Amino acid sequence: MTICQKISAFLWPKHLTNAHKCLENKNPKQKSCLLSIRLTAVIVFIGIFVHSIFALEHDREYYYIAFTQWGLFMTSFTFILLLLCSFTKAPGRFCKTINCLGFVFFEITWTAEVVVTIVFWSILVVVDFDKANDYDIEVIAFMGETHILPIVFLGLEFTNNRMRFTKGHAVIAAIAPTLYTATSIVLALVFNIHAYSILTWKDYKSAIFGVIIMALFCGGFVSGYLLGECKHRRRRHRKMPPLLEVERPNDQTT
Numbered sequence: 001m002t003i004c005q006k007i008s009a010f011l012w013p014k015h016l017t018n019a020h021k022c023l024e025n026k027n028p029k030q031k032s033c034l035l036s037i038r039l040t041a042v043i044v045f046i047g048i049f050v051h052s053i054f055a056l057e058h059d060r061e062y063y064y065i066a067f068t069q070w071g072l073f074m075t076s077f078t079f080i081l082l083l084l085c086s087f088t089k090a091p092g093r094f095c096k097t098i099n100c101l102g103f104v105f106f107e108i109t110w111t112a113e114v115v116v117t118i119v120f121w122s123i124l125v126v127v128d129f130d131k132a133n134d135y136d137i138e139v140i141a142f143m144g145e146t147h148i149l150p151i152v153f154l155g156l157e158f159t160n161n162r163m164r165f166t167k168g169h170a171v172i173a174a175i176a177p178t179l180y181t182a183t184s185i186v187l188a189l190v191f192n193i194h195a196y197s198i199l200t201w202k203d204y205k206s207a208i209f210g211v212i213i214m215a216l217f218c219g220g221f222v223s224g225y226l227l228g229e230c231k232h233r234r235r236r237h238r239k240m241p242p243l244l245e246v247e248r249p250n251d252q253t254t
Contacts, residue, residue, distance in 0.1 A: 114220035164228035
């Protein structure tokens with residue numbers, strides 16, 4: 001087996017090969033619901049990107065260095081892939097690739113947005129609350145929508161699609177926080193640019209905060225895995241057909 005084949009087997013294990021057929025459920029209402037969620041999400045997040053051009057007019061560098069913006073990009077890209085999944089029903093390599101990429105990016109994005117949501121509403125709002133008076137209503141609205149809508153739409157997708165996370169993909173989900181941490185350290189120490197006041201990377205507080213974030217990322221992936229497993233067991237009990245089901249080896253599903 002070549003290196004490329006090994007990478008492909010890791011990203012798309014054999015138990016995913018026959019599983020990733022989006023909108024497989026025969027219920028037209030469920031099909032329409034999932035398609036509506038994906039289409040609405042794509043439109044909403046494109047709108048948020050356009051809005052950000054004006055909302056961050058005087059704070060342009062924030063757009064590129066804040067993890068919130070990274071999460072928005074990943075969320076938008078994920079829903080574009082999932083929307084394509086809704087229309088790629090013909091068998092073939094392209095269909096399989098789109099479906100698998102949609103699933104893998106959902107794992108990455110879910111993990112990232114769980115962290116973004118928790119950190120913003122529980123930590124950064126408290127730490128940087130004194131800066132709120134410096135923002136106008138448009139920026140405050142932008143901050144609100146970028147820290148609520150992504151996790152809401154991902155939750156709707158997760159609820160209606162009944163996905164299951166793959167344990168081995170935890171390594172893939174860790175790419176985003178690792179890459180962002182490295183980027184943040186370089187920007188802070190080399191260019192003196194800080195996305196968040198607490199991340200100066202010059203004192204122990206930054207290190208502690210970094211450890212907390214990595215722990216939250218682990219929790220984010222575990223939350224997706226456990227939710228998927230719970231829904232899978234309920235589906236097996238009720239004998240509900242999956243929309244995007246991940247059959248693992250030795251699983252005796254109906």
